[in-house]
Structures are given as C-alpha cells and as structure tokens.
Amino acid sequence: MILRKSILRTIKEKKFQYIGVVFLLVLAVTLYTSLSMAISTLDQRNRIFKNDYKQETFHFMTREPLKNSQLQELESEYDVTLEERRFQDLDIDQDAVLRLFNTSEEVNVPFVSQGVMPQGKNEIALAKVFAEQHGYEIGDSITLAGTKAEVTGYVYLPDYIYMIQQQSDLLSNPDQFGFGITSKETLVNIQGEEQIQVIGWSETNSVPEGMRASVNEKSTLLQFVGHEDNARIQFVENEIEGAQTTITTLPLFVLALSIAMVLLLMKRRLDLQRKEIGTLMAIGYRKNELIRHYLGYAWFVGLSGTVLGTLAGIGLSIPLSNLYAQFFNLPSLSLFDWDPMVLVLGVATPLGLLLVLTFIVIWRALKVDPLTLLRPKEMATGKKSWLEKLPVLNSGNFIKRFRLRLMVRSKWRSFYIFLGVMFSTVLLFFGLIMFNSMDRLVETTYEEIYTYDYAIHYKTLMTDTDETKDGISPYTSSEVEVTTENDTNKALIYGIEPGTEYLNLSSEGEKLNDRLSEGAVLSKPLAAILGVSEEDEITLTNSLNDEKRTIEVAGIADVFIGTSIYLPKSEVNEFLGFPGNAYTSIWQGQKPKMNENIFMIEDKQKVIESFESNSGATKSSVIGMAVFAVIIGVIVLTLLTNLIVEENSPSISLFKVMGYHDKEVSKLVLSVYTPVVMLSFFASIPLAVLSLEGTMNSLVKETGFLMPTEVSWWMVLIGFSVITLTYALSLTLSKQKLKKVSLQEALKKQQD
Amino acid sequence: MTINVENVTKTYESGEVTIHALREATLKIPDHKIVTILGPSGSGKSTLLNVIGGIDRFDSGTLVVAGQQLEFLKDHQLTDFRRKYAGFIFQQYNLIPTLTVQENVEVGRELSENPLDMKSMLEKVGMYDKKDKFPYQLSGGEQQRVAIARALIKNPQFLLCDEPTGALDEVTGKKILRLLKYVNEEFGTTVLIITHNHGIGAMAHKIIKMSSGSIVESFDNESPVDPEKVTWA
Numbered sequence: 003m004i005l006r007k008s009i010l011r012t013i014k015e016k017k018f019q020y021i022g023v024v025f026l027l028v029l030a031v032t033l034y035t036s037l038s039m040a041i042s043t044l045d046q047r048n049r050i051f052k053n054d055y056k057q058e059t060f061h062f063m064t065r066e067p068l069k070n071s072q073l074q075e076l077e078s079e080y081d082v083t084l085e086e087r088r089f090q091d092l093d094i095d096q097d098a099v100l101r102l103f104n105t106s107e108e109v110n111v112p113f114v115s116q117g118v119m120p121q122g123k124n125e126i127a128l129a130k131v132f133a134e135q136h137g138y139e140i141g142d143s144i145t146l147a148g149t150k151a152e153v154t155g156y157v158y159l160p161d162y163i164y165m166i167q168q169q170s171d172l173l174s175n176p177d178q179f180g181f182g183i184t185s186k187e188t189l190v191n192i193q194g195e196e197q198i199q200v201i202g203w204s205e206t207n208s209v210p211e212g213m214r215a216s217v218n219e220k221s222t223l224l225q226f227v228g229h230e231d232n233a234r235i236q237f238v239e240n241e242i243e244g245a246q247t248t249i250t251t252l253p254l255f256v257l258a259l260s261i262a263m264v265l266l267l268m269k270r271r272l273d274l275q276r277k278e279i280g281t282l283m284a285i286g287y288r289k290n291e292l293i294r295h296y297l298g299y300a301w302f303v304g305l306s307g308t309v310l311g312t313l314a315g316i317g318l319s320i321p322l323s324n325l326y327a328q329f330f331n332l333p334s335l336s337l338f339d340w341d342p343m344v345l346v347l348g349v350a351t352p353l354g355l356l357l358v359l360t361f362i363v364i365w366r367a368l369k370v371d372p373l374t375l376l377r378p379k380e381m382a383t384g385k386k387s388w389l390e391k392l393p394v395l396n397s398g399n400f401i402k403r404f405r406l407r408l409m410v411r412s413k414w415r416s417f418y419i420f421l422g423v424m425f426s427t428v429l430l431f432f433g434l435i436m437f438n439s440m441d442r443l444v445e446t447t448y449e450e451i452y453t454y455d456y457a458i459h460y461k462t463l464m465t466d467t468d469e470t471k472d473g474i475s476p477y478t479s480s481e482v483e484v485t486t487e488n489d490t491n492k493a494l495i496y497g498i499e500p501g502t503e504y505l506n507l508s509s510e511g512e513k514l515n516d517r518l519s520e521g522a523v524l525s526k527p528l529a530a531i532l533g534v535s536e537e538d539e540i541t542l543t544n545s546l547n548d549e550k551r552t553i554e555v556a557g558i559a560d561v562f563i564g565t566s567i568y569l570p571k572s573e574v575n576e577f578l579g580f581p582g583n584a585y586t587s588i589w590q591g592q593k594p595k596m597n598e599n600i601f602m603i604e605d606k607q608k609v610i611e612s613f614e615s616n617s618g619a620t621k622s623s624v625i626g627m628a629v630f631a632v633i634i635g636v637i638v639l640t641l642l643t644n645l646i647v648e649e650n651s652p653s654i655s656l657f658k659v660m661g662y663h664d665k666e667v668s669k670l671v672l673s674v675y676t677p678v679v680m681l682s683f684f685a686s687i688p689l690a691v692l693s694l695e696g697t698m699n700s701l702v703k704e705t706g707f708l709m710p711t712e713v714s715w716w717m718v719l720i721g722f723s724v725i726t727l728t729y730a731l732s733l734t735l736s737k738q739k740l741k742k743v744s745l746q747e748a749l750k751k752q753q754d
Numbered sequence: 755m756t757i758n759v760e761n762v763t764k765t766y767e768s769g770e771v772t773i774h775a776l777r778e779a780t781l782k783i784p785d786h787k788i789v790t791i792l793g794p795s796g797s798g799k800s801t802l803l804n805v806i807g808g809i810d811r812f813d814s815g816t817l818v819v820a821g822q823q824l825e826f827l828k829d830h831q832l833t834d835f836r837r838k839y840a841g842f843i844f845q846q847y848n849l850i851p852t853l854t855v856q857e858n859v860e861v862g863r864e865l866s867e868n869p870l871d872m873k874s875m876l877e878k879v880g881m882y883d884k885k886d887k888f889p890y891q892l893s894g895g896e897q898q899r900v901a902i903a904r905a906l907i908k909n910p911q912f913l914l915c916d917e918p919t920g921a922l923d924e925v926t927g928k929k930i931l932r933l934l935k936y937v938n939e940e941f942g943t944t945v946l947i948i949t950h951n952h953g954i955g956a957m958a959h960k961i962i963k964m965s966s967g968s969i970v971e972s973f974d975n976e977s978p979v980d981p982e983k984v985t986w987a
Binding site: 003004005007008011012015277278280281282283284285286287288289371372373376 | 804807809810829830833834836837838840841842844846848850852853857860861862864865904905908
C-alpha cells in the first residue's frame with residue numbers, strides 16, 4: 003500500500019515523539035529480557051546442579067558422631083542416603099575463614115569447573131569466587147594452619163550455592179568466607195578443630211517423618227537443618243522466586259507507559275488526519291485497509307522497540323549473570339542454560355498488547371462516517387465536557403481560565419503525566435529508602451539492640467557456672483514451632499536474662515526487656531510472618547517432645563533480621579526441659595578462644611563489615627534507580643509537553659501574533675501540568691512506602707529479614723529536587739519547540 | 755449509466771432545530787454529461803452530491819446509481835460502490851501531505867481493478883514534471899489537478915466535484931474547469947459539479963438549481979460554452 007510511505011515520513015517528521023516511545027519500549031523489553039534471562043539462567047543452573055550433583059535434603063550434627071552402623075540403620079529405616087562429611091574452619095589471609103571439607107561422594111557431590119579434583123596429599127580445590135577474591139590461581143600454594151597445600155582447581159558445592167558462614171548470616175562475602183575441598187587424609191593432617199556433619203539425600207526431597215527424633219535418640223542433636231531452612235540453598239531459590247515480581251512488575255509499568263504514549267500519539271495522529279481518513283474512506287478505502295495502514299505506526303514502534311530491546315537485553319544479561327555468579331556459586335553446566343521462552347514473551351507480549359490496543363483506538367476512530375470526518379472536528383463534536391462547565395473554570399483571569407481548561411480538556415494526558423511522575427517517584431523512593439534502610443538495619447539491630455561482640459555456641463548444654471562470670475551473658479536458644487490461628491512456622495527461641503547488657507530489646511526507643519515478664523518479645527520478621535501484634539497470643543511447640551505453651555506477645559522489637567522469640571531464660575529452660583541454670587550459648591565482649599566445647603563463634607563485627615562491604619553495591623543500585631527514574635520522567639514529561647505544544651500550535655501562534663512573549667506563552671501552555679506533577683509526587687511517597695513494605699512482607703518468610711521503610715525529610719528533599727529538575731528539563735526541551743512555532747501557523751490552520 | 759433520484763428526503767437535527775437538507779428531490783442524470791448543481795449555501799447541493807456519492811445516507815426516497823439502489827446497501831457495500839464507480843474532488847483538495855504528487859495519485863490507483871496509466875494521467879493533468887513534489891510545494895491549482903488525477907486514475911464512472919474552484923482564482927479555476935471538460939470528453943466520465951458560481955453552469959450539459967433542500971429548476975443546456983468563456987462570479 004502506497005500509504006505506508008506516509009508512515010515512515012510522518013515518523014521522520016515527528017522523530018522525537020517516536021524515538022521517545024521506542025526508547026520507553028526498549029527500556030521495558032531490555033529490563034524484562036535481561037532480568038528474565040539472568041534469572042532463567044540462574045534457575046536452570048540451580049536445577050541441574052541440584053539434581054545431577056545430589057544436593058542434600060538435610061544435614062545434621064550430633065554431640066557424639068554416629069557410627070557407620072548407626073548411619074546404615076537410619077538409611078534403611080528411612081530410605082535415605084547418608085554420608086559423613088568432615089570440615090574445619092581455617093583462618094587465612096588475616097580476616098578470612100576457609101571452610102575445608104573432605105570430598106563427599108554420594109551427597110553434595112562437588113563440581114570442578116577448572117583444574118582437577120584434589121586427590122593427592124596436600125591438594126585442595128577452592129570456591130572460584132573465593133579464590134579470585136584472594137588471588138589464588140590453580141597451581142598456587144596456600145598455607146592452612148601451618149600446612150602448605152596446592153590449589154588444583156576451582157570447585158562448586160551444591161549445599162554452598164550461597165556462600166555464608168552461619169545460617170543466620172545475611173550477606174555472602176567471599177572476602178571473609180569461602181570453602182574448599184580436599185581429601186580426608188589431608189584434612190586429618192591439618193591442625194585445627196575438625197567438625198563432623200552428616201549430609202542426607204532423599205528421593206522425595208523431604209525429611210522423613212520421625213527421623214529427626216530418631217537421630218536425637220542415638221546422640222543429642224546439635225543441629226538439624228532441612229533444605230528448606232538452609233539459607234545456603236534456599237537463598238538462590240528465594241532470589242529466583244522473588245525476582246519474578248521484579249521481572250514482571252517493573253517492565254510492565256514501563257511497557258504500560260510506552261503503550262499509553264503510543265495510544266496518545268495514535269489518537270492525536272488520527273485526530274490530525276481525520277480529513278485525510280474521511281477522504282480515503284470517501285474514495286473507497288475499506289476500514290480494514292485503513293486499520294492496517296494506521297497499525298503500521300504500532301508495528302514500527304513495536305518491532306523496533308522489541309527487537310532493539312531484546313538485543314540490548316541479551317547484551318545486558320551477560321554482566322547481570324556474572325553479577326549473580328558473584329553471589330551464587332552455580333557452575334555453568336550447559337552451553338544453553340536459559341529459557342528461549344523469555345525471548346518469545348519479550349517480543350510477543352509488548353508487540354501483541356501494543357497492536358491490540360492500537361487497533362481498538364483506530365477502530366473506534368474509524369467508526370465515524372466519512373462525511374463527519376471530512377468536517378472540522380469542532381463542528382463534529384463542539385460540546386464542552388462537564389468538567390469544563392464547572393464554575394471554577396469560568397472565573398478568575400484569562401490566564402488562569404485558559405490553563406485550567408487546557409488541563410481538563412486532556413484528562414488522559416493529565417493522568418498520563420500523573421502516572422509517569424508516580425513511576426519515577428516510586429522508583430526514586432525505593433532506592434532512597436533501601437539505601438537508608440541498610441544503614442538503619444545495621445544501626446538498630448547490630449548496634450543498638452545486639453550490644454555483644456561475640457556469640458559463642460556450645461556443642462552441649464552448659465551448666466558450668468564458671469562461664470557465667472562478669473562480661474558474659476548466657477542464654478538458651480533452640481528451634482521451636484510457633485502456631486497462630488492461621489499458620490505454623492519455625493522460629494528460634496532465645497531464653498535470655500532480662501537484665502542482660504548484651505541485648506537491649508527496644509521498639510522505636512522504648513525498652514522492651516522489662517516486658518519479658520509479661521510475655522514474649524518477637525523480632526519484626528517473625529511478627530510479619532505470623533501476622534501478629536502486641537497482646538496477640540501465640541502457641542509454642544517444642545520440636546523434640548511436642549510440648550506446647552501459649553503465651554502473649556508483649557512487644558515487637560526493632561530486630562529486623564531473623565525469626566526470633568525472646569523470653570526469660572528460666573522460662574525457656576523449663577519449656578525445653580533443661581535445668582534452670584542451663585544455657586546453650588553466651589554473649590560476650592571479649593574475643594573468645596576456640597576450645598573443644600565450642601560449636602561455633604559468631605563475630606558481630608564481621609557481620610557489620612559484611613554489610614558495609616555491600617553498601618557499595620547498594621549505592622550503585624540506588625544511583626542506577628535514580629538515573630532510570632530521571633530518564634523515564636524526562637521522556638514521559640517531554641513527550642507530553644511536546645505533544646501539547648504541537649496540538650496548541652495555532653493558539654501559540656495566535657498569542658505570538660497578538661504580542662505575547664515566548665515566556666508568557668510558555669506559562670500559558672507549557673507549565674499547565676505543574677499541579678499534576680506536584681500532586682503526583684506527594685501522592686507517590688506513601689505509595690512507595692506501602693509498596694516496598696508490601697514487597698518486603700511478601701518475601702519475609704523466605705528471606706527472614708525486613709527492611710525498615712522509613713521516609714526522612716532528606717529523602718523528600720532529594721526526591722523533590724530530582725523530580726522538579728526532571729520537570730524543568732522537560733519544559734526546557736519543549737520550550738525550544740514552542741519557540742519554533744511560526745506566526746503563520748494560526749493563519750494556516752484557519753485556512754484548513 | 756443513469757443516476758436516478760426519486761423523492762429523496764434528508765433531515766437532520768441541529769440542536770432543537772430540524773433542518774430539511776433535501777425535500778423530495780427528484781432528478782435524472784444521463785451518462786457522459788457535465789451537470790452543475792447551483793444554489794446558495796444551505797440549499798442542499800452538497801447533501802445531494804454526498805448521497806449520490808454514497809458518503810451520506812438519506813431518510814426516504816429511491817436513489818439508483820450504476821444500477822444499484824443505494825438505500826439498500828450496507829456500509830461496506832457503499833464503500834465498494836464508491837471504490838468502483840465514484841471519484842471525488844473536494845474544495846480543499848484533501849491531498850495527503852506526506853505523499854508526493856505521484857504517490858497521492860497512486861492512492862487512487864490502488865483502488866481500481868482497471869486503472870489508467872499513471873504517466874499519461876499525470877501528463878494529462880499537467881503534473882508529470884512535478885510528480886516528485888509534495889503538496890506543500892504546489893499552488894492551489896496544482897493541488898487540485900493532483901486531486902483530479904487521483905480521482906480519475908481509477909477510471910470512475912462519475913466524478914463528484916464539491917466546489918472544485920471555490921478556493922481558486924479565475925485563471926486557475928478556469929484551467930481546472932477545462933480539465934474537467936477534457937475528462938468528460940476524453941473518458942466519457944459523468945461530471946457533477948457543485949458550485950455557487952452561476953457562471954460555471956454555462957459549460958454544463960445540464961443545470962440543476964436548488965433552494966432550501968428542493969430542486970427548483972432542472973434543465974438541459976443545448977449549447978454548453980467553453981470553460982474559457984465562463985463568466986467568473
């Protein structure tokens with residue numbers, strides 16, 4: 003159809019508008035494709051690694067190691083595969099800890115990505131990111147507790163995908179912690195505290211019922227972790243699951259903005275060309291031919307946006323996948339490890355939506371008969387909307403009336419600006435709140451509430467009073483089940499001395515330690531998971547003996563990490579069936595020395611440092627979000643103001659003819675939407691808080707932490723400045739267009 | 755082909771007022787003739803042209819064009835009718851600004867199963883040399899020539915011209931009239947011209963006069979004059 007030529011010429015003539023919408027679409031598709039490809043790569047690698055390398059279903063540690071005969075007994079009774087695995091935590095490079103395992107053969111089978119499996123004496127393979135971080139290459143030698151060993155390869159372990167030292171750790175930091183594997187003989191020869199764990203695999207991927215109690219009967223359980231509670235395994239699954247929301251929500255919103263803009267442009271084009279359409283209809287063009295012709299604009303925007311977006315997305319997915327590889331130790335097990343459906347969806351969804359919605363707009367416009375289209379629009383409709391009839395629009399001076407009318411005449415445009423500014427504001431505040439919340443989280447949880455420096459966990463139940471001297475605060479902790487009216491969840495119960503100097507439970511500055519006599523104090527994530535607040539009741543069940551106890555929630559502390567319940571130690575000991583003076587762990591200010599009774603030492607400073615080392619990444623992502631918000635804002639606002647100038651060019655020209663200066667005309671026409679921008683900005687702040695809270699709450703069960711979502715005055719100030727500057731920039735760009743409107747424009751329009 | 759209009763009535767509402775655009779209009783237009791419809795603004799001449807061309811509906815009466823009874827045709831059938839038989843020329847030319855002269859004519863050519871030759875058509879309307887120009891680069895008269903070529907290229911049986919010289923000066927207007935006469939003679943196309951310029955009636959084979967929606971006079975002109983001799987009002 004010859005008419006097609008006019009499409010390309012129109013696009014060339016209005017290049018700014020079309021480049022703008024194509025760019026929005028490219029952004030949407032790039033976001034979707036890159037995130038989806040990175041996540042599907044992660045998912046695919048995780049699934050293959052998990053299945054082919056027999057990721058554990060559970061692992062446990064007992065006070066006395068189980069004998070082979072006992073393990074075989076359990077294997078046949080519960081139809082599971084069990085394997086004993088030994089490990090040592092070794093200090094290397096001053097501040098780092100290397101967890102060195104012996105090579106397992108049946109469960110958590112290691113995968114060596116480069117080099118070879120360590121087989122000879124004093125050979126080890128290291129986790130790749132850890133080796134890279136510490137500068138170890140294959141063939142290098144490494145000193146482990148006085149023993150020199152050679153690095154033979156880089157290794158991945160299916161139960162250390164998220165490489166954290168303690169299950170309670172939030173952030174993986176290869177600078178501080180990593181793992182390696184070696185032969186049993188080498189491990190035995192290294193001087194250090196060797197620990198033994200049993201790793202288990204079940205075909206059903208669930209812990210057989212009664213097994214836990216059965217193990218406990220054979221030897222006291224120190225730790226039993228199912229795969230669903232294992233942060234090193236679960237974190238990647240949570241990331242994959244949680245990312246689905248981001249993958250779809252963010253691109254969908256940008257896509258919506260892009261499609262809405264195309265529809266606005268299409269409507270404008272159809273309005274502008276109504277006489278042309280009428281002529282074409284009059285000379286015999288059929289509606290379907292005209293629909294096909296006008297759909298050409300949507301095809302152009304859709305195809306160029308999706309193709310460019312997909313290409314950019316594929317390109318961006320590579321650094322994103324590499325970034326994920328820094329966090330998750332997943333080997334690349336196949337060449338093609340992403341889902342091709344991502345590309346199909348990335349192209350088909352925006353293109354399909356764009357075409358269908360544009361079709362509706364065109365179809366509605368072409369419902370009118372040719373004769374009506376041949377007449378000028380004012381004659382065809384000529385009616386004022388009810389909004390225009392409002393008395394407020396008919397009072398005041400001319401400038402006020404003109405501006406208000408312009409605003410209400412294009413309600414959809416006001417709405418579009420509102421949405422665009424809202425999107426930018428919410429994005430900006432997401433970044434600002436998250437940036438602040440990392441600091442707040444460390445400040446409140448690790449500095450104001452956890453005032454200890456070290457937490458020492460023992461292998462056995464302690465009653466030794468020597469340990470409870472000055473500067474030391476003993477406590478009891480154990481896993482329990484918490485039941486509310488709606489749900490049952492696992493949590494960690496802490497029996498503490500209410501007067502302890504190492505745990506200052508508080509909520510917004512109010513001390514809660516004294517309330518422990520009235521009931522339990524919960525951490526924020528647990529309260530969110532259970533959906534409880536103060537004065538609600540919860541029921542605790544001792545996992546080992548099924549004993550239950552119902553208690554009242556006395557307070558919810560500003561502890562943002564972990565699903566914890568705090569109660570007086572005596573009460574917890576009684577509930578768990580321990581002697582009154584028993585404890586499982588202590589908090590202290592001094593650095594402890596490792597001894598045979600100690601199961602694990604937690605160094606709070608390392609946790610804080612780990613957070614701080616990650617703040618660089620957070621800062622970068624905040625800057626990224628801000629830049630993205632500004633880009634979206636500038637495009638949306640400039641496109642709209644540009645369209646307003648174009649639509650009102652006869653009036654602008656007339657104002658100029660009458661002697662108005664550009665500045666005055668700009669005030670009349672361009673800055674009309676300032677109240678909408680301001681309204682949208684302020685309305686979006688609570689929306690950002692609510693949606694971030696909603697996102698955090700929806701993920702809290704999987705992640706076990708909540709981010710404080712407070713808005714400070716400085717955030718409002720920064721946000722306001724960014725949005726105002728964005729708006730000012732778009733106005734400046736549109737003013738250039740306004741200046742170009744010629745004085746003849748009014749005359750030309752009248753001739754038409 | 756004969757255009758047969760019998761008792762055609764058309765009213766429409768404008769606010770609270772009912773306007774009788776056509777009151778039982780009756781006329782016959784023979785094939786291969788030039789017919790002018792004269793009358794002041796609001797006399798119903800445009801409405802008559804529009805209903806004959808199938809771009810407007812009427813309330814009652816019978817209208818047969820090219821053997822088709824238009825009141826019985828559905829919208830898509832009316833489109834096919836226009837596509838096959840009618841050519842339209844408008845006072846404001848209505849060219850597509852983003853297409854060149856040749857491309858604008860191509861727009862009409864695409865609709866026809868047996869279109870005329872593009873080059874000779876452009877030559878006949880005197881626009882071949884400017885075939886690559888865009889409408890904004892042309893004068894009013896040139897634009898109207900392109901519009902005529904666009905209407906003619908599909909080889910329609912009748913040409914409906916709504917004030918074709920209304921926006922032109924006398925010299926240019928007469929050139930357009932000469933072109934219309936040439937079309938009528940060369941292709942045998944029936945040409946219906948609406949005008950409030952009574953002088954143009956002199957070049958027609960048949961003259962219809964309208965007032966307040968009624969045909970008040972209809973007569974054959976035995977000796978049509980050359981467009982050059984038309985008195986310009």
